[in-house]
Amino acid sequence: MHIAHKGRLIAFEGIEGAGKSTAAQTTAAWLRARGIEVVLTREPGGVSLGEALRRLLLDHRGEGLDPLTEALLFAAARRQHVAEKIAPTLAAGNWVLVDRYVDSSLVYQGLVGGAGLSAVRAINDLAVGDCRPDVTVLLDLSPDMALRRMAADRKRTLSRFDRRSLEFHQAVREGYLRLAQEAPERFIVVDAAQPAAEVGAAVVDALGRRFALM
Numbered sequence: 434m435h436i437a438h439k440g441r442l443i444a445f446e447g448i449e450g451a452g453k454s455t456a457a458q459t460t461a462a463w464l465r466a467r468g469i470e471v472v473l474t475r476e477p478g479g480v481s482l483g484e485a486l487r488r489l490l491l492d493h494r495g496e497g498l499d500p501l502t503e504a505l506l507f508a509a510a511r512r513q514h515v516a517e518k519i520a521p522t523l524a525a526g527n528w529v530l531v532d533r534y535v536d537s538s539l540v541y542q543g544l545v546g547g548a549g550l551s552a553v554r555a556i557n558d559l560a561v562g563d564c565r566p567d568v569t570v571l572l573d574l575s576p577d578m579a580l581r582r583m584a585a586d587r588k589r590t591l592s593r594f595d596r597r598s599l600e601f602h603q604a605v606r607e608g609y610l611r612l613a614q615e616a617p618e619r620f621i622v623v624d625a626a627q628p629a630a631e632v633g634a635a636v637v638d639a640l641g642r643r644f645a646l647m
């Protein structure tokens with residue numbers, strides 16, 4: 434019997450410096466070693482419109498934007514990312530790992546930025562259609578540890594989002610934990626204070642069990 438290969442969408446979320454991209458890369462390598470084709474992508478970005486909006490949004494020129502405008506811009510970039518890359522990859526039966534997705538907007542614009550959770554949710558429902566994550570991996574880390582890690586990483590240029598206060602990052606962390614609590618069937622919460630190798634192992638172990646890939 435032939436069982437059609439089903440593409441899966443896995444999102445990685447967490448505060449800046451939590452190690453999302455490292456965990457996503459580890460997961461991609463692990464899946465590829467199991468014969469699964471994986472597209473690794475990120476938001477904001479992933480396609481040319483998204484990269485252009487990324488520069489606009491992360492640049493100082495973005496300061497002072499109305500929170501709902503900001504949410505609409507992120508959602509517009511996301512829509513194009515879904516249309517150009519995510520939906521076609523899933524339709525081909527391959528997996529997509531995305532570094533930040535809808536939950537970033539729910540937290541940064543909706544819960545913390547002042548646009549409101551229900552408005553941001555509505556905009557994003559429209560933007561992504563049925564391209565919802567099968568699993569969202571939340572890399573949970575205290576903001577002071579994240580800031581210490583970022584300060585040690587001299588390759589990293591601080592965007593306007595990174596430069597905010599500890600309280601801001603704490604509110605983002607709490608926002609993510611709230612979303613995870615509200616949708617425990619979708620979230621995998623990993624303690625990102627562990628060394629990177631252990632974080633990666635915890636992520637692939639949880640995904641392997643979830644999708645019976647062990």
Ligand code: TYD
Pocket residue numbers: 448449450453476477491507533534535537538539541542592594595
């Ligand atoms: P990036 O450099 O990708 O962040 P990271 O520190 O995770 O590597 O910058 C992304 C910034 O954009 C980050 O501060 C979160 C913010 N953002 C939103 O506010 N809303 C969104 O929907 C997304 C995708 C990102």
